Amino acid sequence: MLSASDLADRLARDAEAVCRHYLSAGHRAGNYWIVGDVANSKGKSLYVHLTGPRRGRWADAATAQHGDLLDLVRETCGLVDFRDVADEARRFLNEPRSGPAESKLAFLRSDDSLDSTPVERPAGERARRLFCMTQPLSGTLADSYLRRRGILRASLHAALRFHPSCYYRDLVTGRTTSYPALIAAVTDRIGTITGVHRTWLDPNGDGKARVDDPRRALGGLLGNAVRFRFPVHGPVPVMIAGEGLESILSLSHVMPGMPMVSALTANHLAAFRPPAGCQRLYVAGDADAAGRHGIEGLSRRAQALGILPLVLTPELGDFNEDLRRLGADRLMTNLRAQLAPEDAQALLPA
Template sequence: MLSASQLADRLARTAETVCRHYLSAGRRLGNYWIVGDVANNSGRSLYVHLAGPRAGRWTDSATGQHGDLLDLVRETCSLNDFRSLADEVRRFLSLPHPPLVDADRLPSRGGDGNDHSSAAASAVDRARRLFRMTQPLAGTVADGYLRGRAIPHATLHPALRFHPCCYYRDLATGLTSSFPAMIAAVTDEVGLITGVHRTYLDSAALNPRSIGKARVDTPRRALGRLLGNAVRFHFPLRGPVPVMVAGEGIESILSLSEVMPAIPMVAALSANHLAAFRLPSGCRRLYIATDADAAGRHGVEGLSRRAQALQILPLVLAPQLGDFNEDLRRLGPDRLIANLRSQLAPDDAPVFLSS
């Protein structure tokens, strides 16, 4: 019977064929296969090395997930035990089926961004070091960027900081540069920084309210240990959290915070990480802020199932447009509040919504 490492090596020999089969929404760019994420959505944040000593190794720069092609097959096919994963790989590689063995647990391989390998520890250290190099948000390009997106109170959140010259590496060409960036701290349940999220910005705009994201392929990137953790707003470090909001994007959650400033909120940064968010103790009611896309629904459904298993009531908050920041910018705070009031539990609306 081939080991996990041997199966991964076999896949790496035909890395492009593997990518064309399991990540068909992507495309080849130089020596990389580029796609949106492990769920095979279109985009450019996940890249797979197709040649050289790192053939078969992949990284999702938006979520911090990484691993080899065996990890990739596991994620794309949602396979939770090693026997099923090995069967899928053998089928793809046309390998003979081995005799049954007593091996029904998937070995820890470090592909989910939450392993304790030296590589993961190094990423966490780098994330903490980057956050220590930041400065307060107020009056910076990042503050102007968020104000231009109808989020004027972002400076109240200690999780958000600014770096005036943050390193950026182009995944396709290998060229490096630097941009101003909004830096968000990803923390665990006791407030320890486990990662950071970077939003690279274009500082060339003459009007501070017209500042946009940097004109690069992946202006949003994450670093560190993300699985189970999140960017937290209004979140207590101690004590129960009976009611809270969880969602994907930082700007979407900040938009909700503008009109619900008293409720704890988290931004998990992706649909996969939203589904895996580690819920706090004492939570009784969980509002899940959704986006209008298939990946968002995957995250909502996964977190809802986990909440129900913990006897937490999951309730969905849905925007009227694409996401809550679009609602805030295009419809205004009054219509956003009215839409949320119709979706909140009767006891929560008068407590958490701005009047």
């Protein structure tokens, strides 16, 4: 039985055939296969290395997704369980291939038959499938994790859920396992789930899981965000947009009435699309170079839309660090000095 790393290596040996099969909307350009995204859309955001030491590695410049060809099989086929991913990879490796035309056949759905209808599962559909497998946050390991970080009312947010055993794959070694995870729904302006963000947790309750990258996103993040206290219908005249999930949850802890979004990364913060009717947009960035990039990018976007951008700055590295180390009262004092007077009066306790 081939291991995960063996399967990835086998797929990488014939990387172009894998791309022609699963990403048939793309094309070869030099030493790369170029396509729009893992949903096999036309475009040039996603690229796969076809030669050299990184053969079989891929990345999507628009969504920051990346991995090897086993991850690519998972994403393009909309699979969640590793067993299903491995079965699909094994079927492909056993499939006879005579050339590019044959690679455009539908995916093998069983050992001895072909489904004549190609299966295309957009990233948003895969994210919704994972979110549907979660359970309410209250009383779970994820709820405890956030409480230890000073965020006491996270279970009131419908965007946050818990998965008791979420699939995780090490992108370097190929080793697969599962951990409990905090799952956050990424949504568009009308509330449709376009992606999810996963934070894998230590099963013994000791913070995040001991893995190289305990946070990963799946699906469409660009222009979207995790939303808190955000109305689906009607204008949003005043709101906060920030980078990290826990940083925004810390702000929501002391300003529960303010609509807020977490764009998850500085690049995605810069690309966030403010809602209709927004008049004042507070941009909450982290105190580092990436955070400044997100603040500047979103501020320019807001100004172009006629929205007044106002920056909220933490005293320490981010607002969760402020909440944990300085306390809620000190955090509110810092925010009161930065908010417009009418917002401070309406949203913060006297």
